Amino acid sequence: MRQAFALPSKWAFFGRPAALLLAIVLSLSFAAEAVAAKYAAIVVDANTGKVLHSSSADSRRYPASLTKMMTLYLTFEALQRGKIKTTSQVRFSQHAASQPPTKLGVKAGGSISVETAIYALITRSANDASSALAELLGGSEADFAKMMTAKARSLGMKSTVFRNPHGLPNTGQFTTARDMATLGIALREHFPQYYDYFSTRSFKYGKQRIANHNRLLGRIEGVDGIKTGYTRASGFNLVSSVVDGNRKIVAVVLGGESGRSRDNRMAELIKTYLPKASGRGGGGDLIAKTDPKTLKDMAVAMLPKSDAPTPDERPDAFDVSEGDANDVADAIEEYKIASAGVAIEAPAAERFGGDVPTPKLLARQERVEAIEQAYADPAPRPKVAVDPISTASTRGGSGWSIQVASSPSESEARKALESIAQKAGAAVASASAYTVTFEKDGTLYYRARFGGFETKTAAWSACGALKKKKIACYATQ
Incomplete structure (x- = not known):
């Protein structure tokens, strides 16, 4: 049973170095402009290989994490062949330890077990652990990327x-929704042990509980993995494996506009296409296994030329990992709930290791608004409706708007618009007031x-003028 609890005075999330958090927040202020992600999706019957749904499934995208x-x-292949054990130690070189977040934070010269590294990749999507594993298995990141x-x-x-083992920005690293579905099926088929x-909800690392x-794990029945991903150039990505009796699907969503909208889209795909999957079971492996002994030779022969085309949007030199993006967005949402005097249920806090973050970092309203704008959740696609109050100068979704309330x-909502229009005066005199509906939790x-x-x-x-009158506001396109 879920239990509500009062908001503690300090949030464990902001125990990370202040400089890192400042860099994250500042970078997020530009995220709305920088994201030029392209949506792509595919749903594959994991028993038969039949494509149940496809949208730009063969278009080139950045994989991120x-x-x-x-x-x-x-x-897993190295474990299966006895080259390493789950207890084998993974040493962190200076290069591995220097990778940007999200990371475990192991110092150069330190080490963790292979199993801990696996958990770190699956839960926190740790970039430093990815580099350390790559160096263990391939000798160097470059050689491992060829493998x-x-x-x-x-x-x-x-x-x-x-081009790298973690998905940090690289213009030469790309994939497609179809290829990611293939990899998702291969992971299940080839390494059932x-x-x-991939179904791990959280694991303990030192004093931390990493979620x-x-x-979708625990939220959508039948979801048992696999992986999320995010960079500004890629948008929010997700590969999901779902099992319902004998029915199995692997679904991929790339280029989501926010973590929540991506998850909602995935939930829609699962609800729609899982019942259409075959319930008879598979007739053998869909994805053929290969002999890893030939991998290094194959790598040299199969790598494309350096002028291979890449996705339209170039990755940024500095980017924000999905963990940071989601944690900051959740911090804002939970801070607002707490500010309204509403108790927060335990599962929401579990994402922060049992505690809820402190609002200290969010003290400046400008930063909050920047993050809200970057990670604002669009209204669900089937539910979107615009209810204009006055449409004389409203551009039907184009241009910029400012949001002042939600109810x-x-x-x-109409009363709020009328009241603010009177208080704001010239700031919104030439703007058109309207409402946009969205659905949350029914x-x-x-x-x-x-x-x-x-x-x-x-x-x-206009928002700046409203804030001087103590009216909350943020801009959106």
Whole structure:
């Protein structure tokens, strides 16, 4: 049974170094402009290989931390062949230890067990542990990346190239939704003895309880893995494996606009296509196994030329990992709930290791608004509706708007707009007031907005004027 509890005075999340958090917050302020992710998806019957749904499934995308699925594939393969054990030590070189977050934070010269590294990749999506495993298995990141690409080709992933083991930005690293589905099926088929690692909800590392970034685990019945991923260039990615009796599917969503909208889209795909999957069971492996002894030779022969085309959006030199993006977004949401005097249920706090973060870092309203804008959850696709109050200058979704309130009552949202219009005066005099509906937990809400701003600067300027009158506001496109 879930138990509600009061918000503690300190949040464990912000125990990370302040400099790192500052860099994350500042980078998020530009995220709304930087994300140019392209949506792609596929649903495959894992018994028959039949494609049940496809949308841009063969278009080139950045994998982000889905890359770690291949790092884990090669790790499981090494375990299966006795080259390493789960108790074998993974040493962290200076290079591995210096990888940017999300990470475990092992110092150079330190080590962890292979099993701990596996847990770290699956739950926290640790970049430092990924590099350390790559150096253990391939000698260097570069050589391991060649092995990864060769393995991809041998599994039939014809449109994937790996340049690193973790998915941090690299213009030469790309994949497709179809290839990621292939890898998801291969992980289940080839390593049933290790596949249960993907269903890990959390694991204990030192004094930390590290939660899995995959929030569909425990939320959607039948979901048993596999991996999430995020960079600004890729958008929010997710590969899910779902089992219902004899029915099995692997579904992929790439380029989500937010973690929540990606998860909601995945939930829609599962609900729609799992009942359409075959219930007869498979007739053998869909993805052929290969002999790893030839991997290094294959790597040299199969790597594409250096001028191979890459996705349209180039990765940024500095990026934010999904763990940080989700943690900060959740911190905002839970801070708002707590500020309203509503108790937070235990599962929400479990994502932070049993504690809930402190609002200290969110003291400056500008930072909160920047993060809200970067990770605002779009209204669910089937539920979107615009209810205009005055449409004279509203541009039907184009241009910029400012949001000033949100309420489950349409009349309250309208009243808020009327009241703010009177208080704000010239700041919104030429804007059009309207409401946008969205659904959360079965309840329909109304976002109160003023639209018709030509540029982001104009919208932010209007928000600045409203804030001086102590009216909460943030800009959105």
